[in-house]
Amino acid sequence: MGQKRARDPKAQVAEANKRKKAVKSDAASSDDYGSLGVDDLNWKEVAMPDRMDDAEGFFGLEEIEGVDIIKQSDGGVQFKAKAGKPTKSIVKPPSEDDGDEWAGFSDEDSAKKSPATEKTPAATEVKEDKKSKKDKKKEQNKAKKEEQKTKEQKPKEQKPKESKAAQSQSIKAALSFAALDDVEEDDGVDVSAWDGLNLSPETFTALSKMKFSSPSAIQKASIPAILDGHDVVGKASTGSGKTLAFGIPIIEHYLDQRGKQEEQSDKPEKNKYPIALILSPTRELAHQLGKHIGELIANSPDTNARVALITGGMSIQKQQRQLATADIVVGTPGRVWEILSTGTGLIRKMQKIQFLVVDEADRLLSEGHFKEMEHILNALDKHQAGDIADMDQEEEEEEPSNRQTLVFSATFHKDLQQKLAGKSRWTSGDMLDNKESMEYLLKKLNFREEKPKFIDVNPESQMAVGLKEGIVECPAMEKDLYLYSVLLYYPKHRTLIFTNSISAVRRITQLLQALQLPVFALHSNMAQKARLRSIERFSSPTANPSSILVATDVAARGLDIKGVNCIIHYHVPRTADAYVHRSGRTARAGESGKSILICAPDEVVGVARLAGKIHSKKAKKADDSNGPSKKIPLESLDIDRRVVARLRPRMSLAKRITDSTIAKEKVNTEDNWLRAAADDLGVEYDSDEFDQSKGRGRGRGGGRERREKEASELSKSEMAGLRAELKQLLSQRVNIGVSEKYLTAGRIDIDALLRGEGNDAFLGHLDPLTF
Numbered sequence: 001m002g003q004k005r006a007r008d009p010k011a012q013v014a015e016a017n018k019r020k021k022a023v024k025s026d027a028a029s030s031d032d033y034g035s036l037g038v039d040d041l042n043w044k045e046v047a048m049p050d051r052m053d054d055a056e057g058f059f060g061l062e063e064i065e066g067v068d069i070i071k072q073s074d075g076g077v078q079f080k081a082k083a084g085k086p087t088k089s090i091v092k093p094p095s096e097d098d099g100d101e102w103a104g105f106s107d108e109d110s111a112k113k114s115p116a117t118e119k120t121p122a123a124t125e126v127k128e129d130k131k132s133k134k135d136k137k138k139e140q141n142k143a144k145k146e147e148q149k150t151k152e153q154k155p156k157e158q159k160p161k162e163s164k165a166a167q168s169q170s171i172k173a174a175l176s177f178a179a180l181d182d183v184e185e186d187d188g189v190d191v192s193a194w195d196g197l198n199l200s201p202e203t204f205t206a207l208s209k210m211k212f213s214s215p216s217a218i219q220k221a222s223i224p225a226i227l228d229g230h231d232v233v234g235k236a237s238t239g240s241g242k243t244l245a246f247g248i249p250i251i252e253h254y255l256d257q258r259g260k261q262e263e264q265s266d267k268p269e270k271n272k273y274p275i276a277l278i279l280s281p282t283r284e285l286a287h288q289l290g291k292h293i294g295e296l297i298a299n300s301p302d303t304n305a306r307v308a309l310i311t312g313g314m315s316i317q318k319q320q321r322q323l324a325t326a327d328i329v330v331g332t333p334g335r336v337w338e339i340l341s342t343g344t345g346l347i348r349k350m351q352k353i354q355f356l357v358v359d360e361a362d363r364l365l366s367e368g369h370f371k372e373m374e375h376i377l378n379a380l381d382k383h384q385a386g387d388i389a390d391m392d393q394e395e396e397e398e399e400p401s402n403r404q405t406l407v408f409s410a411t412f413h414k415d416l417q418q419k420l421a422g423k424s425r426w427t428s429g430d431m432l433d434n435k436e437s438m439e440y441l442l443k444k445l446n447f448r449e450e451k452p453k454f455i456d457v458n459p460e461s462q463m464a465v466g467l468k469e470g471i472v473e474c475p476a477m478e479k480d481l482y483l484y485s486v487l488l489y490y491p492k493h494r495t496l497i498f499t500n501s502i503s504a505v506r507r508i509t510q511l512l513q514a515l516q517l518p519v520f521a522l523h524s525n526m527a528q529k530a531r532l533r534s535i536e537r538f539s540s541p542t543a544n545p546s547s548i549l550v551a552t553d554v555a556a557r558g559l560d561i562k563g564v565n566c567i568i569h570y571h572v573p574r575t576a577d578a579y580v581h582r583s584g585r586t587a588r589a590g591e592s593g594k595s596i597l598i599c600a601p602d603e604v605v606g607v608a609r610l611a612g613k614i615h616s617k618k619a620k621k622a623d624d625s626n627g628p629s630k631k632i633p634l635e636s637l638d639i640d641r642r643v644v645a646r647l648r649p650r651m652s653l654a655k656r657i658t659d660s661t662i663a664k665e666k667v668n669t670e671d672n673w674l675r676a677a678a679d680d681l682g683v684e685y686d687s688d689e690f691d692q693s694k695g696r697g698r699g700r701g702g703g704r705e706r707r708e709k710e711a712s713e714l715s716k717s718e719m720a721g722l723r724a725e726l727k728q729l730l731s732q733r734v735n736i737g738v739s740e741k742y743l744t745a746g747r748i749d750i751d752a753l754l755r756g757e758g759n760d761a762f763l764g765h766l767d768p769l770t771f
């Protein structure tokens with residue numbers, strides 16, 4: 001079995017002499033070494049992954065093969081070589097480096113250090129008087145800032161301050177994909193706008209490097225409240241920086257506690273515990289939260305906080321080990337509970353967290369995650385101590401937790417918002433019996449204060465300021481055609497298309513692939529690696545700027561993909577909140593973007609209701625000024641009918657190819673299933689006979705089945721013919737009201753054409769959409 005350990009230079013320092021002695025004596029003795037300690041082993045560093053989709057948990061681990069674990073009676077572990085393996089193969093060889101590396105640290109150093117190590121553990125620190133702590137911090141910060149200012153006046157001299165080794169360490173210790181980018185030093189930007197938030201110099205440096213010159217409204221309002229120890233419920237529009245609104249205070253707390261953590265670093269790792277648990281509704285969002293906070297850590301000098309990602313689709317054992325040594329845990333409720341409930345001491349650690357963050361709270365506290373959330377919250381507060389092997393009587397009597405609860409979202413159900421804001425009363429009495437209610441979970445969040453601070457920075461509108469919203473009305477059977485038209489109208493737009501079903505994601509992806517567009521799929525039935533790969537291919541800076549991602553609502557919340565210009569709702573979202581979150585994948589961090597709803601006639605009423613909910617104030621104003629109006633407050637996009645007509649032949653070819661491919665896949669799956677069932681029964685399976693007996697092609701649903709069957713029966717050569725025909729059509733520009741023979745007819749701006757401007761898909765003058 002391969003074993004892994006975290007690479008911690010501080011622990012190495014503390015263990016230096018022990019290790020040196022062990023290695024020396026090991027090397028001197030025979031092959032019979034007996035059991036070995038963790039630092040006697042010849043650990044090998046795990047290479048950084050090349051791609052984001054290979055990223056799991058910590059980087060910077062070390063691993064070793066061919067080792068058996070020997071459990072000690074005191075709960076510790078020792079190691080020995082697996083049977084048949086010479087012990088020498090697992091023992092760290094004595095090297096000159098060893099001597100050089102550790103020569104500078106004497107026994108005296110560690111002796112000096114030990115009293116400090118015995119100081120009050122970090123857990124008790126949180127109970128320190130807030131005021132005196134704040135004053136102390138202010139003084140420290142002032143001193144540090146002065147120091148930083150002096151250094152900033154001499155930027156050139158300051159550069160080497162952070163050695164390459166220190167940089168690489170901070171990168172490895174944190175989960176950061178940014179770390180994969182160039183780690184060249186950067187001058188950064190002026191971050192004086194963050195003054196007044198009482199941040200550490202480390203965070204100032206990180207913000208400067210990340211080029212975040214000023215805090216967003218939610219950051220400005222939430223950070224001081226969280227640093228002051230309040231529970232916070234934060235509401236702000238999509239893409240407005242909510243992650244760092246809670247991420248920065250968590251790192252500030254980590255930096256505050258760091259001294260003590262360092263002093264504890266020569267203690268067994270099992271005495272370490274995380275400071276924060278951040279829960280998110282989807283795996284992708286959890287990965288992104290980890291990445292974003294990881295970037296903050298990686299850019300913050302000498303900050304080695306470890307972020308553990310606990311999501312489904314990855315190895316449980318690995319995540320258990322990561323969780324055991326993490327500073328910040330980010331995860332989805334299902335997997336977090338799965339791991340906590342294994343009874344390996346992790347619940348005890350998690351009970352010591354200082355921050356519980358519930359991101360996308362309205363989603364997490366409702367459908368889908370209810371049970372796991374309840375289990376986690378119970379475990380954190382030990383309500384079900386008897387049920388969990390991990391907790392013993394003694395611990396049940398511990399003091400209640402002192403953690404802060406931070407709840408964030410862009411949307412809160414009205415009811416939830418009222419309750420969180422303290423504007424409506426909790427239903428008392430039977431609440432604990434009504435265990436399915438959101439109220440029940442809310443109560444279980446166990447805020448430390450009676451009323452959390454409710455911070456709503458966008459009470460007027462939930463939509464991002466730079467977002468334009470439009471609607472394309474079209475016949476129900478022509479949505480594909482209109483979708484394709486919109487995509488061609490907006491070349492070089494990174495576009496995210498939302499549908500309401502997995503099968504629609506599959507079909508539209510294949511259809512657009514047949515039309516030779518750079519398209520990827522994302523839905524919850526895909527393997528985790530494939531999901532991450534799709535996101536990476538769609539979003540990487542080197543990806544095609546016209547790339548398209550077709551997704552279900554699994555991508556609707558929280559995903560922060562740079563440079564998404566356009567959102568298309570192929571299906572009308574089921575709820576107003578879903579519309580807000582989907583549209584929020586563009587126009588992020590002050591950028592602009594478009595959200596376009598493709599709407600069939602029978603969807604108009606639903607859309608009007610939805611838009612009315614989202615833009616209630618706007619709709620009301622329009623109503624007040626124009627009298628009663630049912631007008632949808634979204635801009636109507638007029639797609640040129642000629643364009644649609646010219647695109648129709650391509651679309652019908654692409655549809656035949658796609659339908660045939662899907663029907664073939666379906667028939668194959670069905671056939672395989674029937675064949676297997678027939679095998680099990682020990683009978684012959686004849687697909688034609690089965691079709692006849694089933695009466696395929698007759699009765700209800702027969703038409704669809706017949707079409708599917710016909711489509712699946714297209715021969716290889718027929719398919720090849722269709723593909724060749726489509727390829728030929730796609731190789732030509734769509735001719736809009738002009739013949740190529742008459743290029744001089746005045747409908748074409750030849751100069752613009754020569755300059756390579758205009759819309760490459762069309763020949764002739766195309767009126768751009770005024771949107």
Ligand SMILES: Nc1ncnc2c1ncn2[C@@H]1O[C@H](COP(=O)(O)OP(=O)(O)OP(=O)(O)O)[C@@H](O)[C@H]1O
Pocket residue numbers: 211212213214215216219236237238239240241242243244409410557558559560584585588589
């Ligand atoms: N102060 C800042 N200045 C500039 N950009 C920022 C700042 N803070 C965060 N950002 C950037 O803004 C983007 C959106 O941030 P984030 O993902 O935290 O938004 P959010 O409010 O959580 O959105 P959602 O509601 O969709 O989850 C990120 O790319 C982040 O890097």
